Amino acid sequence: MFKKTTKVLFIGIFVLSMMAAPHLNLMPVPKDVKLLQGKFFISSDFGIKVKGPYSTRVALAKKRFMHRLSGRTGIFFLLKPGNFSLKITYSKTIKLAPVMDESYTLKIDSSGIYLQANTDIGILRGLETLLQLLSNDKKHYYFPAVEIKDEPRFPWRGLLIDVVRHFMPIEVLKRNVDALAAVKMNVLHLHLTDDQGFRIECKTFPRLHLIASDGNYYTQEQMRDLIRYADLRGIRIVPEFDIPGHTTSWLVAYPELAALPGPYEMVKIYGAKNPVMDPSNKRVYKFLKKFFKEMAKLFPDPYIHIGGDEVNDVQWKASKRIKKFMKKHKLKDFHQLQAYFNIKVMKILKKYGKKMVGWDEILHPDMPRNIVIQSWRGKKFLYEAAKKGFYTILSNGYYIDLCQPTDFHYLNDPVPEDVKLSPEERNRILGGEATMWAEIISPENIDSRIWPRTAAIAERLWSPSSVKDVEDMYRRLEVISLQLEELGLTHIKNQDMMLRRLAKSGEIIPLKVLVQTVEPLRYYKRHEARTYTIFSPLTRLVDAAVPDPPLPRKFRKLVEKYLETGDKDSEEKIVELLTMWKNNHSSLIPIIESSPVLREVQPLSENLSAVAAIALEALEIKKSGEKPDENWLTLAQQKIERAKKPCAELELLIVEPVEKLIVSTTNK
């Protein structure tokens, strides 16, 4: 079903051609790129000719392409008929599906640009590559002569957005669809229901969205509009209705579906909750049948995600009726009970022409093999599913809400070369999805949690497995990150905005210097640090800070290079950065003093300056060639230890390289 050709043949060529083309900023890197001699210069005569069956996707993509090209170059295109610089050819328009031909070839020489694909979706992908190729000399814009043959490694490349814990207005989703298209992803998975809310209008059971959403839900017209918007960009919308656990919102609206009698109250806090549907209750299936009938019509994708994760068995344990039911049906444990439930649901979905996706926990020998298992608990579950004959997608290692560094996600290959799987088993691994859980993000900072890191995940899922040069990835990531802004993404610009609110002023440089050296606590540590509810402010420095900020990484690289080679240029840059950080605290004090919300970061700012001062001293000691004073060493180590402790839910990222500098003073 999911065919994947081997790419071994192309890899050799690819590596060579990338070496010949070090300055291309393509992301994801295409399967096969040859950089040639020559340039195609862009003038106001630029025009596009399309040959193929009419495709609204291509017609609108052409307009967007011209708009973006004009926006980047400032060229006033004449749009005269008969001017064809770019010739687009494709054979057919297709329906979006997990199996679809997204391949394209792109040839550029000094006389023209030729984009060819089997499908209109391939053309969309190729146009994004072409825009990424835009180059310039001092006076002119051009596309470099290239020959590109490209197709994805995995067919399912997605992003999950949790729109429950914090509701995301439709424009947040739209701009993220644009960003997904820009990096050639093809699935937006919407986590639409959970304990804290029900986010889609349901005409059959209107209490779901009316009672259990606090007014924050998508109307069906809005959803249809989003689906069309995404389809035009070659992105599938996969809806998730998480059952039978994570269902408090359903049970607030319809308590009769619950394992224990209600009433239930809307959940304002986080963590898996007890309320759960009753698999022994026939009315539950009647309800779900009507429900999925409506949703199957609304969402055109062949797949519906039924969640199935973290089902809490407290209520099941407490229900005598369920115990009796399990005995009668010879269900040995709650996992079997859930499988019983899932099979019933699967049949409902099948009736309405849909296949099922679910989290790890729905894996059960009784389930049919056409379902897709989404692995969130670990790769062993991914491989277990593939071995048992299930299709699977990987999300473990792509949990972008945990604020881990980009390279961690980037190097997380769903199918590393050394994994012990047969070719058939490998082919059952369809791809992966980044997951943007939304407990402590808001529409203001969600983009900065998704981007640019998700572009690296996009590359992992599209490009050959051999593409894994972390430094080159980071280089290209900066370029792509800026380009995403033209699509309305707020991942860069909202940080300054949030800093201005914190500072109550446009004068934010010291605050910016601080925020660029820190990142939010990783994993679930923010929840350990304090209790968050759906009402908690998400406007503090920790919310303005981004995961894996570039500057500390660059600083670490500089320190490493300096310690290895004694490079003078690196030393100068290190001193410059350290001096800025050392002096920053005194500039920040007046801002903190005028804004109580910033008081919590005062120790953090002190630590930054203290650690930078120590590092400068370490450099001096190194240069003097003498051994450091013992007292100095003890004091330095104390300051380092203090700075390692999180403050205001933030982690100072320059501590580790500074520690290396200190240690290096003792290696004579």
Place this chain on the structure above:
Amino acid sequence: MFKKTTKVLFIGIFVLSMMAAPHLNLMPVPKDVKLLQGKFFISSDFGIKVKGPYSTRVALAKKRFMHRLSGRTGIFFLLKPGNFSLKITYSKTIKLAPVMDESYTLKIDSSGIYLQANTDIGILRGLETLLQLLSNDKKHYYFPAVEIKDEPRFPWRGLLIDVVRHFMPIEVLKRNVDALAAVKMNVLHLHLTDDQGFRIECKTFPRLHLIASDGNYYTQEQMRDLIRYADLRGIRIVPEFDIPGHTTSWLVAYPELAALPGPYEMVKIYGAKNPVMDPSNKRVYKFLKKFFKEMAKLFPDPYIHIGGDEVNDVQWKASKRIKKFMKKHKLKDFHQLQAYFNIKVMKILKKYGKKMVGWDEILHPDMPRNIVIQSWRGKKFLYEAAKKGFYTILSNGYYIDLCQPTDFHYLNDPVPEDVKLSPEERNRILGGEATMWAEIISPENIDSRIWPRTAAIAERLWSPSSVKDVEDMYRRLEVISLQLEELGLTHIKNQDMMLRRLAKSGEIIPLKVLVQTVEPLRYYKRHEARTYTIFSPLTRLVDAAVPDPPLPRKFRKLVEKYLETGDKDSEEKIVELLTMWKNNHSSLIPIIESSPVLREVQPLSENLSAVAAIALEALEIKKSGEKPDENWLTLAQQKIERAKKPCAELELLIVEPVEKLIVSTTNK
């Protein structure tokens, strides 16, 4: 009908109390403010009690208030029942209308906050005032003890957004509705149809939005959602359907309505066009009857705007049928013909329960006196209308698309004290509307054209006429401008984003230094400089620049103070700024050289540095006490003259004060 009480009694108190409260940042300034001793400190116990008939407006405004307060202070509110710091009382909920009671009183002392109003709309206005009062010391947030009695001077305080020339997605309108509410405006006037497009779904005549919108229109569901969104914030949506001129889009869809036979083509350029409806054709009225029947149902406001401006008579002149018709109906000229048309339309509107608004040109003695004339051509038309018994609103002087300075708009009082109008005539002047025409703006920079300048217009229309201290307005404007960002407004943050695109880099400081010294050409000069179409890129430096940027104004003030008093502190700041500008060009060169789209601003950047260098020399000469060299003077004057010429559609704003510095060297 539109009652306005005189405010003379309050003015005295107001002036005194503002003098006593120099640090309040209220905008618009309330009618009556008394700053008292004491503070109400905000803790996590903060809560709101509402007393009054249920109002969804107040219920949701309460949530938004808590969200914004929490966002600004970072306080995790406990939201415990029984905690009531703020007590809200009102008597009734009302329907939005041009006559409505928006008054409120706000009392704060150390024990609590009391917000009282007759209507739920008054409560909305009062909550915005309360948020603007948020203050802090080093450790805590508080509201200062005050007594405020407030109500607007004019009942009609609006903003027009042209969504035709560039379509504005619904979220652009929503965030602007939030901003309007924040500065107590109450009308969003949507210019929905024009030559370049038809922007609202019409079920009776679907060709209008399907054929004549290029796919860019609001569905009726979207519009209903926007109307509800605005209503919840106390903002009326007044739709404009511009007829019988500015109607090419209608005529593309339905050429049979035109004065001359079609077919017609969609307009891609700007300026008033020839195509016009045929007032002699009965089918036109039949069409409009059905059309307005549908629109009257969709838009709940009592008013519908029928445009009526700039009707081009070329087609009317060329139509024999129309000539005959005019003779038969004894219509002496085309103005009478238009009045005939307007009266027919007015009767249609009346049938569906609506009153008419139109531009200056619909004024005609035959029109009934319950219509509203919107004056765009000059105040004399406003007063003429008022004298003839018509209700009127002012837009002349509030054309924010012309990039004029804030104080110009601010001092544009619709009813200055010395105007020769009777009290009845004065009362017919209902207020005004800022107009955001969209020929050369995009969703990216529209907010920066509207805000913060429109906040000053809001103050003009709300506050007593005596409130006209320009310096204080500018001081408060900076505060309000930052606060608008929390509502999602992009007027500040999108500038850096646009600069990053231009520079293709995050390193934009030299570009920012340049853009902060310039503004886009005023009036219609950009259209004279080059031909814009609906496809033109709006991403150049001129599009990133904002009207009336703060820094050149501050520089001018510093120079004036220095020249008057020789103030040392001012001199230091002047030297600092001039040095930065002088050195800027060399930092900008590498950015320009790596980005051809910036080549056009190279002379501008050279001029900035050259002028700054001259100014520094002038300062030196002044300090030396000697007369300047004649050659130096000539050269300086040449550089000044060169810098006065617009470049890349931008005007350098520091030239005039520098010229003063130069001239001052010769005054010994």
